[in-house]
Amino acid sequence: MTAPAPEIETLEDAARRARRDAPYLEVQEVGKQFGSFVALRRVNLEIRSGEFVTFLGPSGCGKTTLLRGIAGLDPPTTGRIMQGGRDITHLPPAERDFGIVFQSYALFPNLTVAENIAYGLRGAAWPKARRRERVAELLSIVGLADQAPKYPAQLSGGQQQRVALARALANEPGLLLLDEPLSALDAIVRQHLRQEIRSLQQRLGVTTIMVTHDQEEALGVSDRIVVMSRGRIEQVGTPAEIYDNPASPFVAGFVGHSSRIEAVVDTPPGIIIASGMKLVAEATRPLLYGARVTCFIRPEHVRLARLAEAPEGALSAVVTGLEYLGPVVRLSLEAGPLRLLAAVSPGEFAALEAAPGAAFAVTLPPEHLMVFVEDV
Amino acid sequence: MRRLALIAIALAGVLPAAAQAQQRTRLTVYTALENEQLQPFKQAAEAALRDVEIAWVRDSTGVITARLIAERANPRADVVWGLSVFSLLQMEGLDMLEPYTPAGADALRPSMRSDRSPMTWTGMDAFVSAICFNTVVAQQRNLPRPSTWDDLLNPAFRGQIVMPNPNSSGTGFLTMAGWIGRRGEAGAWDFMTRLHDNIQQYTHSGSAPCNNAARGEFGVGISLDMRAVTLRNQGAPIEIIVPTDGVGFDLEATAIMRGTRNLDAAKRLADFAVSRAAMTVYGRFYALLALPGVDPSVQGYPAEFSQRLVDADFRAIALQRDRLLRDWSARFDGKSAPRN
Amino acid sequence: MSEAALPVVGSRPRLSADQVAMRAGLWLAVAFLALFLVLPLGTLLMRAFETPQGGFAGVANFRDYASTPALLAAAWNSLWTAALTAVVVVPLAFLYAYGLTRSCMPAKAAFRAVMMLPLLAPSLLPALALIYLFGNQGMLRGVLLGHSIYGPIGIVVAQVFYCFPSAALILAVALSTADARLYEAASALKASRVRIFRTVTLPGARYGLVSALVVVFTLVMTDFGIPKVIGGQFPVLATDVYKQVVGLQNFNMGAVVGIVLLAPAVLAYLLDRWATRQRAATLSGRAVPLRPLPRRQRDVPLLVLCLVIAAVLVGIVGVAAWGSLIRFWPYNLSLTLDNYDFARFDASGWDTVWLSVRMATLVAVIGTVIVFIIAYVLERGAQDGVLPKLARFAASVPLAVPGLVLGLAYVLFFNHPANPLGFLYGAVAILVLNSLVHFYTVGHLTAVTAIRQLDPEFEAVSASMRVPVWVTFGRVIVPICLPAILEIAVYLFVSAMTTVSAVIFLYGPDTKPAAIAVVHMDEAGQASAAAAMAVVILGITTAAKVGQLAVGAVVARLTQAWRR
Known part of the structure; x- marks a missing residue:
């Protein structure tokens, strides 16, 4: 005979509970090698649903590699990545659930703002009317309602950044990835936009990971900061923890x-x-x-x-x-x-x-x- | 229903034409004949063989021969009609020709047909290497009219003679073979060495020397007689001189390609190619025909033309082609620095 | 801890639909290049190691060839005429391109159009014009001071004319991508104009200069048309191939020379690759485009120089056009249109022209699609593994292969009874494929340049929105690259209209192209008719070029909102 029924039920309950409490994104022992160069070494990280987490570190520390691993653009060589309880380590990007904004924005120059935002809204689920509605909604969220018919080249850097953000959010992704989204902008626009991103993220409750090398940016917007150096995580903590109790000389020297x-x-x-x-x-x-x-x-x-x-x-x-x-x-x-x-x-x-x-x-x-x- | 009817009408319209096309066998014929000869030859052949259509592929002797040999594994030509016998002998050596003795071929001059039985090729006509002499340039530069090859050794011709490079052009080799046949190999080398001093350039194309002479670039071009006739007809002030001290000649010949898918039609074209009717057409362009008793109608050739042809065993010379060309190259090619 | 000792995950990453599509594209690219370039060429080049009877010869043919007395002379002649042509044409093209991009001289568009003239006509046209001008009966023969045009002088002059557009195009692109900030910095440091030119302009155009030198050098090395017509007996490697293949029907030796000819071209290719890498290191993503300001001391001399060059280009073509209208050079210069009645000279008459137009159109349409898709897959697909590298190398090979070698390779490969693709042979299809492959490299490079200017994350962004890569290809990549695509199409069309050497072994009874007819008529001594046919080809290619400009202008107007 197999195990008695009540015991199985308890296991299922436990599993359900575990899922509920489990972090939204789990990075387990993830490593990445490019040829003989080791870009990431056994990285472990948990991100809860709705969190705004920043990967902070100097260039070459592995922060972008980790982000691209999570996006499935450069899958890791070792380890496992779980999103919402699903093993996504080797899923192609198109089968994952995320939106992404690149440093260059990668806006399609030949499509209007509205067409850029609507780019991913295709198929039976998005009849024309619904699509138009959604685009209008997103445009008003990012404050560009009057810019819909323009082309990216006709917009300022900050406006382009918002279009890229709206486009990344169009499909209501579970995870928003921002790869140095502000580094191409000048200081004032940057400071303004990062607060906008933060408040938008809080309003929508979307789990967000941002990569940056700017510690002030990281300290200013994050729930938690992941400080990285030479392919390793040096410290994970709230901005205050990172600033006041750095876990390593590197963190102490790099942050603040x-x-x-x-x-x-x-x-x-x-x-x-x-x-x-x-x-x-x-x-x-x-x-x-x-x-x-x-x-x-x-x-x-x-x-x-x-x-x-x-x-x-x-x-x-x-x-x-x-x-x-x-x-x-x-x-x-x-x-x-x-x-x-x-x-x-x-x-x-x-x-x-x-x-x-x-x-x-x-x-x-x-x-x-x-x-x-x-x-x- | 209407659609069906339409198809029926369309078919009715197409079918007779298709049937007609099917009745005529399309022969792919490779040739090095002159452009202007293609149309008369084709018309004559198609008039004689009502169910055959001639589709020409024409190019220079070298290109056509190279193509035929390159295509050897899977021949595209059904018949070769109008190609240098040197090329055909080369192809015979590669076992590329279909043995067939055309009806009436026995009547051809013995030296102008294959000596095999059945024959592998049949001759059409002879063409010779001749001197294209630009009379206007001659007047300007005071060039004497040459009547023999030896006349070309006159220092007055220094820098005024163009001839084809035997390594690039069959015409060049034909000319050289004529000299060898007439003077013996040693005598020919001696002659060529002295001629070399007067030569302005060895061209890669067999027709270029005559073309250049016709344009007045140089006084003398050594080329095929055929070439010169065409140019004079266009108004070039050139005289065609067939040297009296013997000229090398080549035959234009016909052969069936081994592996043709239209053997029957090809045989009938080969039959036609040696016929009297065909020879009459050749005679419009060539002075010496393979079939005795047909008078050529072409103008401008000396009456005793056929006697000027060097009587030599060209097949023997052709067999030594590689060595002769290598020697030629060593003597005149590499060190032939441009002279001004 | 050992860096390399990371445990490897057992499960293999699953391929997405995008990756499958890109991989399929890669395989298609590999299959195309293998079938239509590598295998035919291999079939021919293998002949270099065979005896005429088909047995294995080892390097005997090479030893044989090396002992030919004319070899060294031909190799040396090829090298120095190619080098001299490059040294003459690149500075001229540089100044011309400099005028087009860095001055404020007027009528730049017209100069740009005139620059292309030499590419638009079969090579016989300049050769004829040179004979009319500098031959022994030529109008300007005194200029040569008693030297003959037949020989190295003629080769270099004709090659300079022929290679000018290629060099000028490359240099115009190289000079148009300058960073204004470097110039501002140099002037702020009080550098003299000469010093700025030496330290900023020249290094900035270094890649273009190397590229132009390499392209010109390779073009001259492999071209046999010009040496054949105007080189006299001056031996070069390319005419050696002709001699071996057409004169002696010795394909084994032809293959040997073909391989010898490939060597300098491969070296040139490696040099070019090296220069490309150097450039990658110096490119800055945030360059500020340089806008030249009017300055008389620079603009006027450049304008004069460009006028002189343009006049020479137009003059040479003009002489040939005039040559097409005379009865018989130089003895009957009365004008006539009879030379355009091609049926008088060639049984196919005008049909060859229509055949050429049909063939060139097919090359342009099919070729552009293939070239662009393959370039896209090679640039944006997976970069790891040996296949993409091989394919990229293969794509650059055709530039170094003489047309005659490629044509012969096609006969031997496609006409083989065991080849299932044999049905292509003898039809227009084989001419189309052969021309396409012959001119592949330049089209490929144009496509690659355009694709490299795209944001590298377009596909990643699309994947994150779950839009398949082929949708993005159609909606974004192709529209952005439209000018380059148009450029490729017209380049292929023009090249297919004018090519001779690659197709001379391949045309069939009903598929004789016009450019071949030009050669035939010239061989038959009908120079005026040949010139007339060449002028007709020139007219058609010019129309195509003008069409490109017109369509380009429309596209530019329609897309000016989003093109920067």
Whole structure:
């Protein structure tokens, strides 16, 4: 006899529950090789339904390769990709459920805006009237209702980008892939558009993956950021996690500004020596004497005081350069061989009367020192 | 129903024509005859053989021979009518000709028909290498009228003579074979070496020397006699000189291709090609015919023309063709730097 | 961790309908190139290793040929006339193209049209014109200072005329894609004009220059028509092929020379590939197109130069056209239209012209479809594997194959009794296929250039919208490439109208093309009739070219909204 009926039912229930709670997109042990070049190494990632996830990293880190793997444009050499519980690893793009916007937009120059958007709306499911309705709807979503009869060449870069977005969304895909969608635009349009994309994504609730090398863009719009380097995922986390608790020296250095300090663990516990200067770093307490560490500190955490009011343990540093950025003033400092960046508010800046050549007392708050033990 | 009726009407219209077309056998005939000869020859043949249609493929001797040999595995021609016997001998060696003795072929001059039995080819007429002499240029440049080959060695002709390259052109080889036949090989090399000093160029085409002479580019072109006749008819101031010290000649001949799908019609065309009627047509263009007793009507040839032909064993010379051409090449081709 | 030690997933990726379509296309391309190029050519070239009786000869034929005294002379002559032609024609074409693209001289469209003249007529036409001009009875024979036009001078002059359009076309394309920002940067650095020309213009056109040199060199190496008619006995490799095949009916030796002739062409091809790779590295996606500003010191001399060149081109064609109206050069120069009554000279009469038009139309229609689809599949389909590479190489081979060699290869291959495609032989079909393959490379390169300018993600975007690749091909790719497609069609038409060497072995009793009739009439000493037929061909090809311009203008107007 086979197994008793009730037990089977429980299994089915479990499976159903598992499906409900399961992530929308799962990337399991995915690797990709081009000849002898390894573009992706055993990447694992889970993305929940409705999330906005950004792949962030320098060029050549594998972020676009991973996106194209998910799209089925360059299927991975190893591993598995699941979308909505379905193994899509080796499905051709046309049998998957996604829309995509490329850096170049790849708008069809010989078709009007309306024809571009309607391009994928074909077959019996899309009679003419319904198609026209859908195009009008999408045009109004992206705010181009009056541009329907124009050709892409007659539109601005930002407008073209919106057409590409509308076209990618036309089929109501479960997954929206954006491959550096903003990098061809100038700074102001970029900032504006990324917020638009974000709010549109939230309105439609479509799971979205965006590839970018612009950390500000990633921090600004993402639910979670996947930081990648040399074919590996370095860290997955919310923008705050990534910024405040980088998981690796790479993340700390790549995301946001920071000053890098090489140091050695000294005694008593919690003290490190960097270029002969003693610093307090609570995080090194458990480490062995003599261990090499790399520390990072964000400019906004560096505290400045006049030399006369120097707190205990402060370093003496000379201002070597300054950038007035509006909301903050960024100072380049040299404390002996250490080079530091500090950010102060304009008010503070005025109070300090800082100028190149002036010396200040600098404190690096131990709780803000991000410490990484160097690989042995 | 109406459609059926239409089809019936259409068929009724088409069928008689189709039947007629079917009655006539279409023979593909490869030839190197002159363009203007094609129409008279075709008309004569079709008049004699009412159920045969001649479809010509005409090109220069070299191209037609190369095509025939290239197509050897699957011959496209039914009959070759009007091609140099040198080419036919080459094809005979490759076993490409259908042996058949046409009715009446025995009456041909023995030297102008195949010596095999059954015959592999039958001659039509002889054509010779001759001198195309531009009388206007001769006057301008004070060139004496040559009447023998040796006259061409006169230094006055330096840079004024054009002849076909024997490696590229059958006419060139024919001319050379005539000299060899007349003077013996050593004598011929000696003659050619001295002639070489007067030659302006060896052309790749057999007809180019005469064409050039006709255009006044050069005073003397060594070419086929036929060529010269055509040009003079157009108004070129050229005289056709058949040297009195013996000329090489070639035969135009007919043969049936082995593997023809229309053997019966091909045989009947071969029969016609040696007939008196055919010879009369050839005689409009050629001075020496294969069938004795037919008077050629072509003008401008000396009466004793046939005596000027070199009496030599061309078949023997043809067998040595490769070696002779190689020698020729070594002597005159590579080092023939352009002279100005 | 070892980089290469990633475990491989067992399941094979499934092919999408798109991939199946592209793969089918690739196989079609491979089949087409194999059947109509590689196998025929292979059949012939195998002959180089056979004895005349069909036995295996090893390299004996090559040794034989190498010991021929004329070989070195012919090889050397081929090399230096080809090199000299290239060295003469490329700078001239460069200046002409420079005038067309980088100056503000007037009537650019007219200059562009005149530039194409030499391609529009059979090669006999310039040869005849040169004889009328510089021959011993020529109107301008004094110019040669007593030198003869028959020989290397005639070859180089005629080849310069013949190769000019090809070189000028390539260079005009190369010069029209300049990045204005480089020029601005150079002027900002206070570079002199000469220095800018040397450091910006020339390097920018480097690929075009190499390409033009290679194309001209290959064209001269493989052409036998011009050396045959005007070269006198000056031996070159291409006439060696003619000598072996037509003069001696020695196909084995012909094949040997054919292979020898391929060698420099293959070298040239490799050089071209190298230049292409160099270019890929320097191209910038965001170039700002350069718009020349009027400047008299540059525009006037360029205009004068272009006028002189255009006058020479028109003059040469004009002399031949006049030659078609005279009774008999040079003794009876009275004018007549009799030479156009072709039935007087050739039994087929005007039929050859209509046959040519029919054949060229078929070549254009069928050829354009095949060329474009194959180019598309090779450019946008899967790039991995050995097949696409082989197909791409095969597509570039025809440029280096002399027409005579290709024609002979077709006889041997298609006329073989065991060949199931034998039914093609003797009909118009074989002429069409042969011409198409003979002129394949240029059409292919034109298509590839157009396709490479397309956004590389069109197909990916379509796939994401579940639109099959063939729909995108029809709705997007073809409409965008329409000007290039038109260009290919007219190029094929014009080439098929004027070709001689490739089809001389292939025409049948009812399929004699007009260009062959031109050769026949010239051989028969009927130069004026030959010139007349050549002028008729020129008229038809010119009409096709003008038609292309007209259709192109209409297309441009209809599509100006979306073409940048």
